[in-house]
Amino acid sequence: MSGTLVLNATYEPLGVVSERRALILVLNSRATMIEDSGVVLHFTGGEISLPSVIKLNRYVRVPYRHAVPLSRRALFARDGGRCVYCAAPATSIDHVVPRSRGGGHTWENVVSACHKCNHLKADKPLKDLGWRLRSIPREPVGAAWRVLGTGRADVRWVPYLEPFGVSSATA
Ligand SMILES: [Zn+2]
Structure with a gap:
C-alpha cells in the first residue's frame, strides 16, 4: 500500500x-x-x-x-523518465557540471540519464562532448x-x- x-x-x-x-x-x-x-x-x-x-x-x-525535495523518483518524474541526452529510458542520475568540477546536487544541475550516456560523459563538461540538454533543468513547480x-x-x-x-x- x-x-x-x-x-x-x-x-x-x-x-x-x-x-x-x-x-x-x-x-x-x-x-x-x-x-x-x-x-x-x-x-x-x-x-x-x-x-x-x-x-x-x-x-x-x-x-x-515547501521546496520540492530532490529525490531520484522526483527527478525521473520531472524528466519524463527519459535520458535528457538521448531519450532512452533513464536509469541513473547525472550531474551536468560534474561534482568533481564543483557542480552542485541541485535541481538546476541534476538530470535523468541512461547508463550509456552517464558512462560516456563521465566527468567531461558537455561542451567537450558537443552534447546538448533537451531542456534546461529547473526545480519543478x-x-x-x-x-x-x-x-x-x-x-x-x-x-x-x-x-x-x-x-x-x-x-
Ligand atoms: Zn542516454
Missing part, C-alpha cells in the same frame, strides 16, 4: 498520509472518500474499504510552499509535486494530479 492521497476541498493535492489516518478523517466526517484502495479492513461486526484518495470537507489554507516529492504514487492518483502539473507519463 502506498498511502492515501489527500486533496484540499478545492481538489488541490496536499500530500500523502497513511490509509489508517485517512480512514479516521473520513469516519470523523472531516474528509470524504473519493477513490477506494480495494483493500478491505475487517473488524468485529463489519468491514470497511481503505481509501486511496480523500478530499477534505473544509478548505485548508496552505501557509507556504505545481501543487502535485507535494505528492511526487514524497516519492510515493499510485496510478489511481494520476487523474487528480494531472490538473496540477503532472502528466500521466511521469506519475
